[in-house]
Each structure stands twice: as structure tokens, then as C-alpha cells.
Amino acid sequence: VTLIRREDYLAPAFWIRSVDLSFDLDPAKTLVTSKMRIERNTAVAHGPLCLHGEELNVLRVLIDGESVSFRQDGDLLLIDKAPDADFLLEIRNTCAPEKNTALSGLYTSGGSFFTQCEAEGFRRITFFLDRPDVMAVYTVTLRADKAKYPVLLSNGNLLESGELDNGRHFAKWHDPFPKPSYLFALVAGDLVAREQKVRTRAGRDHLLQVFVRRGDLEKTEHAMNSLIASMVWDEARFNLPLDLERFMVVGVSDFNMGAMENKGLNIFNTSALLASPATATDADFSRIESIVAHEYFHNWTGNRVTCRDWFQLSLKEGLTVFRDQEFSMDMAATPSARAVCRIQDVRQLRATQFPEDSGAMAHPVRPDSYAEINNFYTATVYEKGSEVVRMYQTLVGRAGFEAGMKLYFERHDGQAVTCDDFAQAIADANPGSALATRLEAFKRWYSQAGTPRVRARGVYDELARTYTLTLAQSNPASPGQEHKLPQVIPVALGLLGAEGQALPLQLQGETEAAGLERVLVLDQAEQRFVFINVAVAPVPSLLRGFSAPVLLDDGLSDAELLVLLQHDADAFNRWEASQRLALNRILAAVRSGQALQLDTAYLEAMRAVLKHAGLDAAFKELALTLPGEAYIAEQLEVVDPQAIHAAVEAAQIQLAAALREDWIATFEANSHTGAYSPDPVSSGRRALANLALGMLVLDAKAQSRADAGVWLGRAYQRFKDAGNMTDRLGALAALVNGHAELAEPALAKFHAQFKGDPLVIDKWFALQARAAEQGGRVFAKVRQLLQHPDFSLKNPNRARSLIFSLCMFNPAAFHRADAAGYVFWADQLLALDAINPQVAGRLARVMDRWTTLAEPYRSAALEAIRRVATKPDLSNDVREIIERALA
Ligand code: B3K
Ligand code: ZN
16 A cells, blocks of 8 residues: 655645535436636645546536646546636536445435545545645535435535426535535435524524434434534633534434534434434433534534644544533533543543554554555544543643633634644643643654553652652554653542541642642653652552543552542542452453452442442442453453453353342332433433343343342343333343343344334344354354345444444454454455445454464464455555554
8 A cells, every 4th residue: 555644745736715516416427517716836836736536537627718638647637737827627527426335425325415525535526636725615506306305405505596497406505614625515315404593602693403314303302402502512611603604414324434524514424313212322312412512513623723634633533522522521510420421431442542552553643654544533533632632631721721722713713734733822822831841742642652551659658758659651662663752641649548538739849738639740751759748658549530541550459449449539530440440350360361259359349339329320330330351451461352251251240149139229229210311310320220130130140040030021021111222222232141032032022113213223233243242142143144134234334233343342252263253354344345445444443453362363363364465456445454454
């Protein structure tokens, strides 16, 4: 593959200032006419006008109305004799939307037209300077059959619409804001809209619309509410109002990712948009809220200020994820619900980004090179990028960060900029801050891949009443980066006495204590911090709220972890203690090869959490859920997925048995939440009830108790009678994961009940493919489901629900000693690559960490990767991932 390098960036030789596009929409052959006002960029040396275009059929090229000679070279169209003065370039071409299975560019789904242009889809619609630093004002005319496509949408404001001959009609749209081509969108189809008029704090009126297929309208209320909440929040927190008269959101069922922030016309995967209590779970409700918010927030962080080049992707993505995470926390309202949000975000980071950062695809938040940019919409760019933004806020404070954002927009509104510009704005707004004084070192977060390790050891001197904390950091080598420099790591901490009391924090040299929590800045390989006037030997609570994306080795004993679990003022660290207690035990079993045996101290601690009157249900559910198998694997040098699974399974069975009476009480106390509302309190109770039910079914099966039938029967009953999807799917999952006989009739009933709702059928596939493996039954079932009439590789959601669920989210079913999982992966990957390279590129990532696998998995995985590599016509997307895996 050919690599594109960050250091090779050159400004474009031409600017496109405005473009007038018209479309004669037809699924087989759509005619596109583009009239571009172009001027030379005098700052750059002379050269031909060189436009991108992929899978297009060019009909004519005119400059200022005269035909002009051009040549085509691969995916480029070159005009050697472009005028020096400003000129009008007119190009006519066709494209074939209904043949576009890659879902990039203009395509059809369910008989309607949609576009997806980020990152480089616009060039599959018409010839253009398809790069984010070329920003143009768009005017778009759509013409189509009126009966089939009554709704015609594009970015910005509707200028006019009307009838044409032959049953056709048109609509003309204008977006006043210059934008890069990746933010262009059009939609044409038979859609209906939920509408809402809103007035901003600034007193401007706006029309909000959510367009979906007929029949889905009642499932858009939550998305509309989320959109309104996002608008209110962005104005209140960052003073950023909506800037268009109209803001539209459209749902489509064939979509490569979650959603897309096209200016004024966001396009959403229906899975990230539609929700009703009967068809969507609590997790869906909260995911929809955060994705609606994320895309809306992009209007400022991404659209008004965009990226100079794709290496700067985290400029908009990391920042916008940070903003949507902050929004969700603010929506959660109570301190405990905020902590639950934070815990969930960190769990996600550890499950996806940490493995990425230590595997074949490890790359900095700002990558140095890529072959296919679509491969770099990663957990590192998004989630680690968000953690980097969070560290700015930690270092300059919340008000300082808001001042930095203000300066960023004052300087760069309407521009395409870099991560350096963002860093500079935050630092300049906070002169003398812990950030500004270390800016260059801080920026290593953008250039160094890998998860830094922080080792913390404390020594208490009883006589001197001092506590000396030594913090040391290191960062192992990653591909292309042998040696790394120290990073700037904010370590939020508190100290607790053995009875749990918070101790005042006074560093040597300070005249008085500065509160009970503070942020130390670790910016050297090793640093010592001496606390004075420390009355008793403390238990350190480090990295509170997960103040930096690092792996912490604090060497705490079980007794110390138990103090934190019980008393830490920081809810995140209380949860972290619960996870560490479990992790230590699971790792000991896996490392020693001995059967896991949970001890009374651990079980009693978990019982105390479960019975605690002062803790929220949501927190209990998180604390009692064992660490994920991917995160456990991260702690090991050599990974045996079956050994990890066996240890987790044993832990679960023992936790289920030892706490049986408490699980029963927990289930009884939380299983009736009344009329459905997705709020944090009732969703927390549903989550805990589902965990308890899962434990009780597991226990009934595992211990073959005399009254086993009781809980299996109750689970089935709850499945049948559930008043919402969260309870129904929870009960179904309990039966399926417990391999209960009743699982089959329940699955059949579920399918029959929801066969008309593709998003629910996705859940039906995913639940089976993610089920707890037992003797290869899950894998066999997945192979069988490939033949199911509802299965199709063409719909990304469906492909993800079955194939990705198995390969990515079910390590024990996937990593088989007989290599059948890897053969399955290679087969499906090759089939998918022929249809949709972007989605295939994601599936290829499954093998990122193959080198850490134990035998026989390692050799078998290598063989499967090599088999894929020998395929001659692989997409660039898959080729890049496979080559990195083999590098
Ligand atoms: N910006 C889009 C992602 C585009 C992915 C292209 N392969 C959605 C988002 O992050 O909001
Ligand atoms: Zn985004």
C-alpha cells in the first residue's frame, strides 16, 4: 500500500470558493452538474488543476463556458491549462448510486438516496478538491421523481422548490457557511418528519426536524429530546448557539458507522436514532442521546472550525467526544450518576483503546501516516483523543478550559486548522498554568503512541509524619517508535486513613494544606512528592476520576483496596478497587494455571456492596460486573483466551452461588421499575435486576439445585411479560447465557414477535453471537445463523450483529484450538471486502493482537492472516490492516 505522510502536507494549488451542484437523481445513473468558482492559491508554486474522482463517468469539462482538454490518471482528473485568473469550471458526470454497496458517496437504501462523504466520499459523487482545507459555499439543486422521492434535502436553507415535467420536482438549497466537501449531504426519499420549533437563548428561532421512514415516527421522540437538550447545553456551557434556521436529522438503515455531522443535515444510522421502550434498551437510549449530541456538537467543533488535513482528525473527534461525554455527565445530574458515566467511558477506553495502543495498529492520537484514512477513525483518535482534551481541562480548570475554547473560536472560526492551533489557544488563554508552562511536553500525547505505565510507591515515616510518594512513568515501544519521552500526566489524588477518613494534603514547602484532593503533575521519568503533617499511615487514592489514560501500578494490598472500596470519596476509585480485587484474583488463577477459588474477603466485600443501603443500583451493577476478558488479556504478556474465559466463568459461578440470597433480595427489590423512563435511577435498577437474574439463572444451572426450575421459570416469565426491551432482553440474555433449555423457545418467540423490526432482529443475532461460550455451542450456532434468511452481509448493522459480535466481542467462542474461528473470520472478511471495504477494514482489526496469543492460537491466527494477505484484489482498507498485522 502507498502511505500518505503527515509531514508531506502541502496547501492546495487552487481554492474552490463556491460550488453550484445539480443532481438529476436516478438509482441506476444519476447526472451531476458541478459549477465551481476556482482561484489559484498564489502562495503555492504553479501546477495543474488536479481533481479527485472515483468510479465516475465524465461527460464534459468546461472552463468559462469553453471546453478544455483534460486527462485522467487513475482516480485523478488533471487540467494542465487552468487560467491564472479566477475561473468557472463546469463538470458533468454520472455515478451509479444503486451499485454503490460501499455506502460511501451517493447510494440507495430502502429505495431512498443518501450520501456519506467523510472522509473521501465526495469524490465518488463528482470531481473535486476533496480535502478538508478546501472550503466552499454550496448551492444544491435536486431533481427527482416526486412520487418516489417526495422529500428532497441538502445542507443549509431551502431557497425554493416546485414542480417539473414528467412527475418530477425539484428543491434548491443553499448553505451560507463555507465547508469542506466531506460535510456535503443530500437525501431524497419517501420520508416523514417529527418537527419542533425552538428559540435559542439569543432569541433566534429554529426549525428542528427528524426524518425517518413512515412508521418509525413514534420512535423519534427521544432523539428530538436529545437534540433539544444538546442545543441548550452547548449554549449554556460553551456559549455556542445553533447557527442555521433549520437543523435536520435523517435516519438510514444502511450506514457504515453511527452517524455523520453534515452541516445542518446530520445523517444517522437508525440504530443510533430510533428508540421506543418496547424496542430499545436503556443502553440504546443513552447511546442515542450521546450520538445525537456528538453530531450536534460537531457543528462548532468540526464544521465551523474544521481540520486542515486528516491527520488532525482528533482535533474534531477527540474534542467532540469530550464534549458529548461532558454533556452526558451533566445530564446525569447527581454526583453518583456522573461517576457512572465516567466509569462506563473508562471501561470502553480500556476495552477498545488500550488493546489498540499495544497492538499492530498502535498509532499516535495524531497519526504520522496512513494508507486509508477510513482505517484511522479509531478508539485512539476518538477516545484517547477525548482523554487528552480532558487533561487540558484538568490542567487549566473548567473555567480556564472554557476561556481556551472561546479563544479557539475567536481565532479560528471559519478555518481549517491543526491540533497545534487548539493546544496553543488553550495554553494562551491560561498563561502560567500547568499546561502553558509544559505545552511542548504535553503535546507528546499527540505524537507518542502507547499507553504510559505509571508506577506509584509510597513510604510513610511515622516519626517525621511524612508520606513520600514516588511516581515513575514509562511507555513501551510501539511500531515505529522505539524510545519515548516522558509525558505530562495529571495525577488527581487523595489520601485516606485506615478508617477511611480523608487526610489534608500539604506538600513539603507549603505553609498550609491545600484541601483533601489535588492534582500532581508528573512530567519527568521519576518524581518524588513529599506530603507533610500526615497524621497516620495513609492509603493513597491515585488517578481519581481516571485523570490520565495510563496503566497504574500502585502496588496496593487487598486490605488497602478494601479501604478504598468502602470509603473513597471518589466513586470512580471505589469502582476501580472493586475491579482490581477481581482482576488480581483472575490474573493469579490464569498465571498459575490453577482453578480459580474466590476467597471470603472478596466475596464478603462484594456482598457488602450489594447490600449497601447508600449506594445506587447503577454503581452496584458496575462494581459487581467482572472485568471484561479483553481488559484482562491486556494485563498478560501471553494470552490464552480459553484460560481467561475459564477463570471468569468460575468467578461468576462462585459469585452467583456465594451471594445467592443477596441476588434474590436484589432482584426482588429492583425488578419492578414501573412505567418506563430511561433516567439514570430506573435504568440503574434495571441493570442491577438483570445482573441478579443472570446470576440466579447461572447458579440454578451450575449447581443443579433442587429448585433450579424456579429461577429458570421466573426468567422465562419475565421475558414474556416484560414491559420494556431492557427487561425483556435481560431475561432472554439470562436464559441464553445460562444455556437453559428455555432459551430456544424464548428466542423463537422473540424472533416471531419482532420480525418486522430490523433493529430488534439485530439484537436477536447479537445476543446469540455474544453468548457465554460452552463447549463450542455458541460458535456452532453462529455458523448456523449465517444461513438464516434474515442474515445478510450487505447491511452493516446485520453483519456487525453476527460476525463482529462473534469475532470481536466473544473471545472464548472465537479463539478455538481447532482454528475454526479464524477460518470463519478470513472467509467472512473476504466476502465483506468485496461488498464494503470500510466495514471489512474494521473486521480485519480483530487480529491486531495475534502476536500475544498463546499456542496453538498464535500459529493458527497467523495462517489465517496470511491466507487473507495472499488475496490479490484486497481493498486498500483491508490491505493496510493486514500488512500492519504482519509487519
Ligand atoms: N465524523 C463521522 C465519522 C466518519 C467516519 C468515516 N469513515 C461521525 C462522527 O464521528 O461524528
Ligand atoms: Zn465525531
